[in-house]
Amino acid sequence: MSKIKIILIICVLICANMLFSLKPKKENVEVVFWTVQLSPFSNYINGVIDSFESQHPYIKVKWVDIPYSEAEKRVLASLLSSSMPDLINITSDFNMTLAAKGALAEVDENLNSYNRPLLKAVSSNDKVWGIPFYATSAVTIYNKELMNSFGILAPPKTYSELFEQIKVAKVETNKFLFMPTLTENDTLYKLLNKFDITTPQKLTTQNSKELFELLKMFYQEDKIPKEAITQTHREVLEKYSSGQIVYLQAGANFLNIIKENSLDVYNKTDVAQQFYEGHGGFDFSLMTLAVPKKAKNKAEAFLFAKYLTNAANQLEFAKITGILPCNKITLSDQYFSDYNQGDLISKARYIGAKQLTEPISYLEQDSNYKNIIVLLNSLIEKILLEDKSVAEQLNQTSKKWIELIK
Numbered sequence: 001m002s003k004i005k006i007i008l009i010i011c012v013l014i015c016a017n018m019l020f021s022l023k024p025k026k027e028n029v030e031v032v033f034w035t036v037q038l039s040p041f042s043n044y045i046n047g048v049i050d051s052f053e054s055q056h057p058y059i060k061v062k063w064v065d066i067p068y069s070e071a072e073k074r075v076l077a078s079l080l081s082s083s084m085p086d087l088i089n090i091t092s093d094f095n096m097t098l099a100a101k102g103a104l105a106e107v108d109e110n111l112n113s114y115n116r117p118l119l120k121a122v123s124s125n126d127k128v129w130g131i132p133f134y135a136t137s138a139v140t141i142y143n144k145e146l147m148n149s150f151g152i153l154a155p156p157k158t159y160s161e162l163f164e165q166i167k168v169a170k171v172e173t174n175k176f177l178f179m180p181t182l183t184e185n186d187t188l189y190k191l192l193n194k195f196d197i198t199t200p201q202k203l204t205t206q207n208s209k210e211l212f213e214l215l216k217m218f219y220q221e222d223k224i225p226k227e228a229i230t231q232t233h234r235e236v237l238e239k240y241s242s243g244q245i246v247y248l249q250a251g252a253n254f255l256n257i258i259k260e261n262s263l264d265v266y267n268k269t270d271v272a273q274q275f276y277e278g279h280g281g282f283d284f285s286l287m288t289l290a291v292p293k294k295a296k297n298k299a300e301a302f303l304f305a306k307y308l309t310n311a312a313n314q315l316e317f318a319k320i321t322g323i324l325p326c327n328k329i330t331l332s333d334q335y336f337s338d339y340n341q342g343d344l345i346s347k348a349r350y351i352g353a354k355q356l357t358e359p360i361s362y363l364e365q366d367s368n369y370k371n372i373i374v375l376l377n378s379l380i381e382k383i384l385l386e387d388k389s390v391a392e393q394l395n396q397t398s399k400k401w402i403e404l405i406k
Contacts, residue, residue: 253322
């Protein structure tokens with residue numbers, strides 16, 4: 001081989017090596033993924049992770065599951081450290097609180113496959129701050145036999161109809177038509193939304209005064225349990241399962257718990273759509289996937305979040321958990337759009353999925369959302385327990401609410 005050919009080959013090899021070195025290399029990346037109390041579904045989560053990693057060999061997902069009671073505290077602590085997770089599973093309320101504080105990365109992704117009304121719950125100023133993960137929309141679970149014993153033939157559709165039933169219902173020992181959890185999280189806030197009491201100014205209207213006075217009357221006359229201001233939905237579920245409550249507002253997934261713990265009550269149970277009112281649509285609760293603004297691997301975290309919430313994975317997750325998907329392709333699947341009349345759980349799932357297409361519109365949340373909820377919960381406690389003018393307490397709370405949103 002001539003010297004010229006040898007020199008040419010060497011030059012070609014050098015150039016090829018230089019070109020290869022200029023190509024971007026995908027280095028190994030570890031996405032730290034935090035979820036809230038999903039360890040019972042570890043087979044599913046690990047399966048999705050394995051599938052994702054097989055399609056993206058340069059990405060490894062490290063999954064950490066934390067208790068619900070510690071979630072917000074641990075997330076806040078991590079955001080102040082240098083070892084924050086890349087992707088966090090949090091409630092939509094907490095999501096928007098963090099977004100208002102500038103702690104989250106904007107979701108700059110194609111989100112056309114997600115339920116549009118649910119995206120609004122994690123949006124502000126025309127920007128999206130989280131990817132909807134899964135949702136629940138409470139249905140009315142009711143004991144037909146116990147309802148009939150109160151002289152009622154059909155469940156109410158609206159809160160106004162419910163309140164009329166409570167007014168005339170005969171008080172029985174340890175038997176109630178309904179038990180609201182008035183100080184649990186944002187229960188009262190959602191009730192006020194149904195009656196279009198959505199601002200500090202509307203809190204002082206005649207409409208608001210009548211609602212609070214009615215709740216006070218029910219409480220004083222034992223038309224609702226005294227525990228309505230101390231207990232949570234878990235205690236209400238126990239009361240329903242023991243045949244003490246006619247109407248239970250809960251997700252379809254709670255039917256399995258009733259069936260397992262009280263088959264006799266389950267066999268007397270039917271379901272209907274949740275109570276609504278003339279203002280707005282149906283309540284829902286939403287869990288999201290958010291990426292901290294200072295996360296090390298934001299692009300890979302969003303890539304995994306989109307994979308976790310694709311149509312196929314959402315359907316599988318819904319089937320094993322009983323939750324509702326946020327992917328509108330999944331939501332239109334026959335699993336949600338049809339039901340067997342004799343299958344109570346599939347009927348509840350159908351109702352809940354339909355309600356997600358007409359969700360209530362909440363006001364945009366700001367960084368003081370949590371404080372507003374605390375303020376309103378304190379208000380209902382004072383109204384029910386203190387012998388003071390309802391109008392006066394509403395006026396005082398309205399002023400404090402105004403201060404919170406200034």
